[in-house]
Amino acid sequence: MTNSSRVFAALNDPTRRAVLERLRSGPKPVGEIARGLPVTRPAVSQHLKVLKEAGLVDDRAEGTRRIYQIDPKGLGAMRAWLDQFWTGALDAFAAEAERSAKKEKE
């Protein structure tokens, strides 16, 4: 799976979007993220794992707890965007290179 499709897959879930929304106000431990959400705490941990693999959140240890935060500079999004951009750009480049190479041969 490419990085950008991993981002989309990660976002394509209402609970994970709710988790990200909660992290907008600052770093939080799992318990605090889970509070008020209609899913169990282990389920929230699972969602956080998916978000982490997609590069959308990061975590760090604080004593015995893990604190989660969203990618503070939107770099996950930036990278996903560039990933898509270069895919499109390279496809357009390849098409043009092949078209003009064929034309030269003729």
Add this chain to the structure above:
Amino acid sequence: MSTQIRPAPVRKSVFVDAPQNHAFDVFTSGIGRWWPKSHKIGEAELDKPVIEPRAGGRWYQLGVDGSSCDVGKVLKWDPPARVLLAWQLTADWTYDPDLVTEVEVTFTPEGSGTRVDLEHRLLERIGERAETMREAIDSPNGWGLLLQLYSEASAE
């Protein structure tokens, strides 16, 4: 208090059914023939991008009104095998002379054609140039970009 996330480089490969020198030329001097037009940097409507064919050459966008906006520059010029470009655009597509991310493109003969490998790296520097965390998250290109990407992807 924040840990810096270091995004992995963006890597793309494409096979082109054309000779190595042709692929190199189309990518560099022919960039105006294939570069996506959907993004403009300056105020003017985008005409076409230009890469000056030498080390130290400028990489810029020409506007239809004759104005030009820098994108970056040529760091290494090794035709027909490799070009190393500096991409100096921030997350909101403005040129920042102090920001250098690298785009390395290599052209390798393969069978009857050329394999083109592109690597856009040092992306963490884009984040280092962001003013503050809060600003970046609230900017259209931070959190907003993420949600926009999501809505585009889900509309497909």
